Amino acid sequence: VIEEGEPLHAVRTTCAYCGVGCSFEAGVREERVVRMVPADDGPSNQGHACMKGRFGWTYNYAPDRLRTPLLRQGQEWVEISWSAALDRIAEEWTRIKSAHGPDALATISSSRGTNEENYLFGKFMRCVIGSNHIDNCARVCHSATVTGMMETLGASAATNSIHDLDLAKLILVVGANPTESHPVLGARIKRAARRGVPLVVIDPRRTELARLADLHLQLHPGTNVALLNGMGHVIVKEHLTDTVFVSNRTQGFDEWLNLVAGCTPEATSSVTGVPVHLITEAARLYAKSGGSMAVHGLGMTEHRWGSHGVMALVNLALATGNIGKPGTGINPLRGQNNVQGASDVGCLPTFFAGYQPLTDSTLGAAHLAVTGRPLPTARGMKTPDMWDAALAGRLKTLWIIGYDVAQTDPNLKKVHAALNSLEFLIVQDLFMSETAKLAHLVIPGASFLEKDGTFTNLERRIQRIRKAVEPPNGVLPDWQVVCEVSARMGYPMQYSHPSAIMDEIAQLAPLFAGVSYDRLDRPEGLQWPVPSTTHPGTALMHEQSFPKGKAQFVPVEYLPPGEIPSDTYPLVLITGRILQHYNCGAQTRRTDIMQVVDTDVLEIHAGDAARLDLREGDQVRLISARGEARLPVVVSDRVQPGELFTSFHFPDTDLNVLLSSSADESSKCPEYKVSTVRLEKVTQT
Ligand code: SF4
Numbered sequence: 001v002i003e004e005g006e007p008l009h010a011v012r013t014t015c016a017y018c019g020v021g022c023s024f025e026a027g028v029r030e031e032r033v034v035r036m037v038p039a040d041d042g043p044s045n046q047g048h049a050c051m052k053g054r055f056g057w058t059y060n061y062a063p064d065r066l067r068t069p070l071l072r073q074g075q076e077w078v079e080i081s082w083s084a085a086l087d088r089i090a091e092e093w094t095r096i097k098s099a100h101g102p103d104a105l106a107t108i109s110s111s112r113g114t115n116e117e118n119y120l121f122g123k124f125m126r127c128v129i130g131s132n133h134i135d136n137c138a139r140v141c142h143s144a145t146v147t148g149m150m151e152t153l154g155a156s157a158a159t160n161s162i163h164d165l166d167l168a169k170l171i172l173v174v175g176a177n178p179t180e181s182h183p184v185l186g187a188r189i190k191r192a193a194r195r196g197v198p199l200v201v202i203d204p205r206r207t208e209l210a211r212l213a214d215l216h217l218q219l220h221p222g223t224n225v226a227l228l229n230g231m232g233h234v235i236v237k238e239h240l241t242d243t244v245f246v247s248n249r250t251q252g253f254d255e256w257l258n259l260v261a262g263c264t265p266e267a268t269s270s271v272t273g274v275p276v277h278l279i280t281e282a283a284r285l286y287a288k289s290g291g292s293m294a295v296h297g298l299g300m301t302e303h304r305w306g307s308h309g310v311m312a313l314v315n316l317a318l319a320t321g322n323i324g325k326p327g328t329g330i331n332p333l334r335g336q337n338n339v340q341g342a343s344d345v346g347c348l349p350t351f352f353a354g355y356q357p358l359t360d361s362t363l364g365a366a367h368l369a370v371t372g373r374p375l376p377t378a379r380g381m382k383t384p385d386m387w388d389a390a391l392a393g394r395l396k397t398l399w400i401i402g403y404d405v406a407q408t409d410p411n412l413k414k415v416h417a418a419l420n421s422l423e424f425l426i427v428q429d430l431f432m433s434e435t436a437k438l439a440h441l442v443i444p445g446a447s448f449l450e451k452d453g454t455f456t457n458l459e460r461r462i463q464r465i466r467k468a469v470e471p472p473n474g475v476l477p478d479w480q481v482v483c484e485v486s487a488r489m490g491y492p493m494q495y496s497h498p499s500a501i502m503d504e505i506a507q508l509a510p511l512f513a514g515v516s517y518d519r520l521d522r523p524e525g526l527q528w529p530v531p532s533t534t535h536p537g538t539a540l541m542h543e544q545s546f547p548k549g550k551a552q553f554v555p556v557e558y559l560p561p562g563e564i565p566s567d568t569y570p571l572v573l574i575t576g577r578i579l580q581h582y583n584c585g586a587q588t589r590r591t592d593i594m595q596v597v598d599t600d601v602l603e604i605h606a607g608d609a610a611r612l613d614l615r616e617g618d619q620v621r622l623i624s625a626r627g628e629a630r631l632p633v634v635v636s637d638r639v640q641p642g643e644l645f646t647s648f649h650f651p652d653t654d655l656n657v658l659l660s661s662s663a664d665e666s667s668k669c670p671e672y673k674v675s676t677v678r679l680e681k682v683t684q685t
Helices: 051-055 082-100 115-129 143-152 162-166 183-195 208-212 224-237 243-249 253-261 265-272 276-288 306-320 339-344 361-371 383-391 412-420 478-488 498-508 606-611
Strands: 009-014 023-029 032-038 070-073 076-079 105-109 134-136 170-174 199-202 215-217 292-296 330-332 397-401 424-429 441-444 453-456 461-465 571-576 602-604 619-623 628-635 643-647 675-681
Touching (some): 009 461, 070 082, 082 105, 082 397, 082 424, 082 478, 115 134, 115 339, 115 361, 115 498, 143 306, 162 183, 215 276, 224 265, 224 276, 224 306, 243 306, 253 306, 306 330, 383 412, 453 498, 606 628
Parallel strands (some): 105 134, 170 292, 292 330, 571 643, 602 628
Antiparallel strands (some): 023 032, 070 076, 453 461, 602 643
16 A cells, blocks of 8 residues: 555655665655655755655565564574574674684675664674674675776765766766666756757667667677777877876876777777777767766676776776866766665775775774774675685674675575575564575564665765654664674663764764764755865865875776676676666565566567577576576567576576676676576476
């Protein structure tokens, strides 16, 4: 049921789906949310919303919401009290730490949780366990962006604001499908294109934006680096670089020149499959527009060389001076509601809050003064390292909050084996997820409608979420669960409200020094960096200088993806999202959106379908070197011959069993966008 009478009051909050961060008024009647209305003064949505934000929140009242902690006893789940559950976590973690040391314990936090919860989970690991073995779901989406932008620009977040899409003189979309994954932002790009702003789309699929685009560069999956270097070659050859910007604001240009000298359009075309004239034309348009704004998504990052792709894109922006000005820049479309914030506040094995190096001695002293505990300086494990450590017997316990790794990580058989090898797996979630089913202890979570906190959207905008209704049966928000366990392990963390946690973040991270709930209590929130309490926030980054003074060109050669088609596995499978559903589908599958789409489907090109004697609706077995999955097919002109696409929202498909452990070399971002498979038609019975 979506609407149950008129709301009696409204509570201002932020959408808990994608990184656009649309503002909403949650209408409440008799202690129940009855509708969600997009806020006219929402800075990123201006009264607009997509179907997920507008109608996809009723999972909050799904009958299978977890309401009580559950302990596994043999094959049975037994309901236990909150105090027994919290005691059990503390006992198991104290025991394992004493027996095996801090490296035997790790946590994975959630981009769905608030900034305050993510910071606190990191604090728990650093102060109570004494390690940096903490990661979050950004590992599987934009960790390659973090690496690529940190190495080139010294900061890993969108350089500009969503509003800049209205100022850009050209929009370059690389490996992103925002009309489905970030619909309100996608609509803004469509409006710009209809106003006549040139739109260039680089994507293996003919997405909605690709159909609207002036140029669609339909490259082979995994060849972003080659294509962007080829565009660089044209820009240099035709003297389209911004020589003043390059000389004043960058370093390493000559090394990049040497690299792109060999990347002729002809050579680029042979690798990418994109015709020479499109490579040339795209390069000219991008360099000559007078203000080109790049946005990129997971089609850029989820590759074996994803961070190199980001660097290749930044190199183009630096060479043409398309950065540090309105309507330009490098703008990753962060996927989940708070995937930006989870990394910002230090839920990373490699950085503390505000992307401060763990070895920074000034930070170390401040951390000791504020928390009373030293900051561990050794880098922690990234999520894929945790699977290896579990399988090797080094990692004994894992505490996962709001992240269904057993459905969403690649090479699922390996992930399941790793989870099954743990002595004690704790999962905190709204529902009995695929990961929770493998746990020893399951703790219910409070939803975004049931707690206070902040999310940070894809333009670095920190916005409030506010408690509209009570959680069921006294369920605790994640931050309180962490505080309770911490106290039981001898390190009390006492906060009267999440605002006090934000005050501590501001104290320890200069990027957020001027952030407080008082200042966030306005529709526009605050865009970081906010270096002081009088600073208005930063809509445009790198206007005068980069964090390290100059930006760094990082020349990156094209290298092939982890898998290339063979006689046994001749097709390339690409995975991604669709408009109606969201990631593992845990929320949207529990709403009326199921009446619109209730299954994943496999897109196949008409030529391949005819060759394999497949018709619309036929079931096929997708087979890779790691396993198989079943899906119905749709014949589609959105994919090229030899390529397939499917979404991943339904666990029954077992899709991620197919995917390899191939990942970006430096960030470990998995290569979801390139897996080789073969197809077999399932004979109807
Ligand atoms: Fe929510 Fe994103 Fe849709 Fe906005 S565009 S309503 S943030 S899912």
